[in-house]
Amino acid sequence: MSTLDQIAKLSGFSKATVSRVLNGSRHVSPDTRKKILAIMKEQDYVPNRNAISLSKGRTQQIGMITMNLNELILHFMNGFVESAGRHGFQTIIYTTGGDSQKELQALEDLKRKRVDGLLILTSVSSPGLIASYRKYGPIVSWQRMDHPDIPSVAMNQFEGYALALEHLLTRGYTRIANAFGRPSSINTQSRREAYEQAMAAYSLPVDEQWYYSSIYSIADGERVLRSLMEQQNRPEAILCANDLVAAGIVSEARRQGLGVPENLAIVGFDDTELAKTMGITTVRNPVAGQAENAFRLLAPALLGKALALQPLAFSLAIRETT
Numbered sequence: 001m002s003t004l005d006q007i008a009k010l011s012g013f014s015k016a017t018v019s020r021v022l023n024g025s026r027h028v029s030p031d032t033r034k035k036i037l038a039i040m041k042e043q044d045y046v047p048n049r050n051a052i053s054l055s056k057g058r059t060q061q062i063g064m065i066t067m068n069l070n071e072l073i074l075h076f077m078n079g080f081v082e083s084a085g086r087h088g089f090q091t092i093i094y095t096t097g098g099d100s101q102k103e104l105q106a107l108e109d110l111k112r113k114r115v116d117g118l119l120i121l122t123s124v125s126s127p128g129l130i131a132s133y134r135k136y137g138p139i140v141s142w143q144r145m146d147h148p149d150i151p152s153v154a155m156n157q158f159e160g161y162a163l164a165l166e167h168l169l170t171r172g173y174t175r176i177a178n179a180f181g182r183p184s185s186i187n188t189q190s191r192r193e194a195y196e197q198a199m200a201a202y203s204l205p206v207d208e209q210w211y212y213s214s215i216y217s218i219a220d221g222e223r224v225l226r227s228l229m230e231q232q233n234r235p236e237a238i239l240c241a242n243d244l245v246a247a248g249i250v251s252e253a254r255r256q257g258l259g260v261p262e263n264l265a266i267v268g269f270d271d272t273e274l275a276k277t278m279g280i281t282t283v284r285n286p287v288a289g290q291a292e293n294a295f296r297l298l299a300p301a302l303l304g305k306a307l308a309l310q311p312l313a314f315s316l317a318i319r320e321t322t
Contacts, residue, residue: 024041060300062298083294083296117137117139117140155290167281221246225252246267281318
C-alpha cells in the first residue's frame with residue numbers, strides 16, 4: 001500500500017500539499033487537487049485516519065449515548081448520522097442499558113478527545129454531571145433536561161398532547177385515561193399538565209385512577225387494557241406514551257372483543273410505521289427534523305459556523321382508532 005511519501009513523490013508535490021488535500025484545505029488549486037486525488041485512487045491509497053485527526057486537532061467523530069435501541073431511537077439516529085455525514089463526521093454509538101458507568105465512559109471519551117462532541121438521546125446521568133463535561137467539547141441532548149447549560153432539540157410535548165386531547169374532546173370523549181412513560185420525566189410532567197388544563201377548560205373532572213405510569217412497550221399496553229377491563233367505570237378513550245403502547249392496547253382490545261373506537265378510542269404518539277400499519281391515530285413527532293437540529297446545535301463548535309435551526313411543530317394523524 002502506498003504511503004504519503006510515495007504519493008508526494010509520484011505527484012511531484014510536497015507532503016504538505018498532499019496533506020492539505022487530505023484535510024480538505026481550500027489552499028490548494030483545483031488542478032493540483034485533481035492530480036493528487038487521481039494518483040491516490042490509482043495507488044489505492046487509504047489515508048491514516050489517526051494522522052488526519054492529529055493534523056486537524058479533531059477526530060471527525062461524534063458519540064451518541066442511548067440507554068437502548070427502538071424504532072424511534074433508530075429513526076432519530078438515522079437522521080443524525082445522515083446530517084453528520086454530510087459534513088464529514090462519523091458517529092459512535094454508546095448503548096448503555098441505563099448503566100451510569102457506561103455513560104461516564106462516553107463523557108470521558110469526550111474529555112480525552114476520542115470524540116469531538118456528544119449527542120445524548122436517553123440518559124440516567126444527572127444533568128449537572130453532563131454539563132460539567134461541556135468544557136471538553138459540545139454536548140447536545142434529545143432528552144429534555146432541566147439544565148441551562150445543556151442545549152436540547154426536544155420539543156415541548158405539552159403541545160402535541162394538547163392536540164390529541166382537543167381531538168378527543170371535540171369528538172365527545174370525556175372520560176380519558178393516560179398511559180404515561182417515566183413518572184419523573186419532563187415529558188410526562190408536560191403531558192399531565194396538558195391533560196389537566198384541557199379537562200379544566202371543558203369543566204370535566206380529573207380521575208387519577210386512570211393515570212398509568214412507566215408504560216413503554218406493547219406488553220405494557222396489553223396490561224393496561226386488561227386492567228381497564230376489570231373496572232366497572234371504564235374510560236372512553238386513552239392517550240398513550242408512544243405508538244408501541246397504543247399497539248398493545250389495540251391488540252388486547254381485539255382479543256377482548258372490545259370495539260375500537262366504539263367502546264374505546266386510542267391515540268398513540270410519534271407516528272411510527274407501526275401506527276400507520278395498524279391504523280392508529282397518533283401525534284406526528286418530527287423526529288428527523290429534531291435530529292437535523294441536533295447537528296446544527298453542534299455546528300458552531302464542530303464547523304466553526306452557526307447553522308439556522310429548522311422550525312418544527314407537532315401535528316395529528318387521524319386514523320381508525322378514533
